[in-house]
Amino acid sequence: MHQVIASPQGDKFIIARPGARKGMHVPYAMHRELAGAVADGQAVPGWLADAARQAWGIDIAGCPAKGTVLVRPLTPLNYSRATWEINKGCNFNCEHCYLAERKFEGLPREEKDRLLFMLRDAGVLWLQFTGGEPTIDRDFPHAYRTAFGLGMLIEILTNGSRLHRPETIELLSSLPPHKVTVSLYGATAESFDSLTRKPGAYKLLMKGLKAAKEAGVSLELALIITKHNAHEVEAMREIAGEYATTYTEYANISPTYDGNPEPLAAQAPGFLDKSTVFQGCPAGHTFFHVDPYGFATMCKVGRENPVSLMAEGLNGLSRLPAIAGAQMLRSGGCSGCQLSATCRVCRPLAKAYQEAKAPLNTYCQHGNGDHTE
Numbered sequence: 494m495h496q497v498i499a500s501p502q503g504d505k506f507i508i509a510r511p512g513a514r515k516g517m518h519v520p521y522a523m524h525r526e527l528a529g530a531v532a533d534g535q536a537v538p539g540w541l542a543d544a545a546r547q548a549w550g551i552d553i554a555g556c557p558a559k560g561t562v563l564v565r566p567l568t569p570l571n572y573s574r575a576t577w578e579i580n581k582g583c584n585f586n587c588e589h590c591y592l593a594e595r596k597f598e599g600l601p602r603e604e605k606d607r608l609l610f611m612l613r614d615a616g617v618l619w620l621q622f623t624g625g626e627p628t629i630d631r632d633f634p635h636a637y638r639t640a641f642g643l644g645m646l647i648e649i650l651t652n653g654s655r656l657h658r659p660e661t662i663e664l665l666s667s668l669p670p671h672k673v674t675v676s677l678y679g680a681t682a683e684s685f686d687s688l689t690r691k692p693g694a695y696k697l698l699m700k701g702l703k704a705a706k707e708a709g710v711s712l713e714l715a716l717i718i719t720k721h722n723a724h725e726v727e728a729m730r731e732i733a734g735e736y737a738t739t740y741t742e743y744a745n746i747s748p749t750y751d752g753n754p755e756p757l758a759a760q761a762p763g764f765l766d767k768s769t770v771f772q773g774c775p776a777g778h779t780f781f782h783v784d785p786y787g788f789a790t791m792c793k794v795g796r797e798n799p800v801s802l803m804a805e806g807l808n809g810l811s812r813l814p815a816i817a818g819a820q821m822l823r824s825g826g827c828s829g830c831q832l833s834a835t836c837r838v839c840r841p842l843a844k845a846y847q848e849a850k851a852p853l854n855t856y857c858q859h860g861n862g863d864h865t866e
Contacts, residue, residue, distance in 0.1 A: 494668065495563035496553060497545060498644045499527045500618045502573050503779070507618065508544065509646060512669025512711075515548045530558035537561055563644040568616040570810060574780040575612055576621040576793060579605070580630040581785055585652050586690040587678070589719055589759040591793070593751040595625055599785030602632045604803060606639055608787050611802055613643040615810060619671065623650040623793075634664055646671035654694065656701025662708045674713045675702070675737075679721060680728030688721040688759065702736040712737045718744040723761035745855075750794045752848025757855065765855065770835050777817020781810070791817035795841030832858045 498509045499519075506524040509516040526538055535558055542554035553561050582597025583590075600608065612620060620640055627633050628651055640647055653675040655661050665673065677698070679685035685695035705712055714737040716729045726742075733740035744764035748754050776782075777791035784790070788799035791813060798816045800809035821840050823833060830836070838846070838856050846856040853859050 494642070495561060495644065496551060497541070497562045498565065498618075498646070499524055499562055500565040500644060501567050501616070502618060503571055508541070509618070510545070510549050510551075511641065511646065512671065513549050514671075517544060517548065524564070527558065527562055528564045531562060531564050534559060565613070565618070565644045568614055570615045570807065571779055572615045572617055572781060572810065574619040574621075575615070575617045575783060576623055576781075577608075577612070577783045578623055578625065578785050578793075579627045579633060579636060581625040582629060583625040583652070584629050584654055584691065585626065585694055588688055588690060588721075589717065589746045589756045591747050591749050591756060592625070593749040593753060597625075599630070600787055600803070602635060604787065605632055605636050608783065608802060609636065609639050609643060611807055612640075612783070613645065615807055618644070618646055619648065620645040621648040621650060626652050626654065628655040628661060634660065637664060638668065641668045648672040648674065650674050650676075652676050652689075652694075652698065653701040654697040656710075657697070657704040662704055662710065665705075665710045666708055669710075672713060673705070673710065674715055676715045676717055677729055677732060677740075678717050678719070680725040680732055684722040684725055688717075688719055702732075706736055714740040716740055716742045718742060718761055718764050719746065719759040720761045721759065723764060747794075747842060747856075748845045748849035748851060750796055750845055752845050754849035754851060757849065757851055760855065769837055771837055771839055774821075774839055777813045777820075781813055789813060791820060792841070794839075794845060795820045797841075830859075 496510065498511070500507050500509065501524065506519050506521055507516055508519055527541065530538060537553050537556050537558050545551050545553050580597060580599045581592055581595050583595050622637065627649060637647065647670045649670055651673065678688045679695065682695040685698065686692055714733040716733060718726060722729065744761060746756050746760045748756055776795065781789050782792050783802065787801060787803040789802050789810060790796045790799045795817065797820055800812055802809060823830065823840055827833065827840065827843055835858065843856060
């Protein structure tokens with residue numbers, strides 16, 4: 494299996510290594526040289542061997558370029574990232590989940606393969622597997638290996654419930670992902686199981702964290718702060734410090750993407766982040782989301798006018814920028830807002846909050862109780 498990936502990304506050319514955060518930009522001439530070395534059966538160029546030794550501590554000097562370097566082709570499309578709900582099904586039943594439904598169904602394996610090849614041909618280098626819970630899909634290991642073999646840098650968003658399984662650890666150890674992000678829903682079984690509505694969920698999570706640490710699989714933790722665990726934030730941070738390379742805290746719970754307010758009941762008063770200003774988003778332009786049936790949308794939240802990749806192929810992606818642009822227009826209660834320049838949420842997310850009739854202080858700067866949308 495390849496040790497290095499050479500990939501075009503917009504107007505740049507990237508050299509990356511699976512499982513490593515460091516990478517480098519090279520000019521087109523070097524990308525073309527690598528492609529030629531692979532095609533002609535030559536050895537890895539000296540400049541790449543030197544760079545790989547310095548960046549990643551690996552020795553590929555004298556190795557055949559073919560098999561050592563995977564050179565991804567040029568593509569007329571400008572997409573570099575995508576998220577894929579391989580399946581919306583989940584073995585947890587989290588109170589705060591943003592999904593409108595959690596059906597356990599999706600594409601057959603052959604169609605999953607076809608989709609992954611389309612993502613590669615669209616230019617996608619960074620691919621996020623999500624769900625539901627991606628690791629419970631029966632085709633997840635196969636799809637992971639396929640995406641890895643196509644030269645994608647893979648992120649997995651997971652609840653960690655299957656990290657302890659030997660086959661999962663072996664997969665992540667032998668074909669290292671770019672990132673594994675595990676959601677932490679509490680520091681005790683009481684809080685964790687209460688939010689996930691799954692008895693034994695905390696035990697599974699901790700078993701997975703320990704297995705990953707013992708195997709040397711690098712993890713990031715997403716600390717989900719809710720009314721169930723707000724009193725345990727410090728303990729959650731301690732767990733992250735022990736098992737993760739880094740962690741991020743999330744307290745802003747959103748409605749489901751179709752505007753159901755049920756998840757908002759899990760919010761912890763006093764923990765809403767009101768400091769981050771929305772500064773634009775590449776969704777639909779250099780990034781897109783794909784659901785379990787192969788429908789592409791601008792993102793996980795903005796799901797209007799989905800494009801069927803399985804029916805239209807890559808040509809359908811040419812419509813995404815216009816679809817995204819239309820969804821980002823401020824409308825309804827947001828049109829004409831004098832505070833829009835410092836708004837904290839994008840328009841598709843604001844629409845979900847509005848359809849859920851959420852209190853303004855959960856998403857809007859007019860949240861003093863006097864303003865109506």
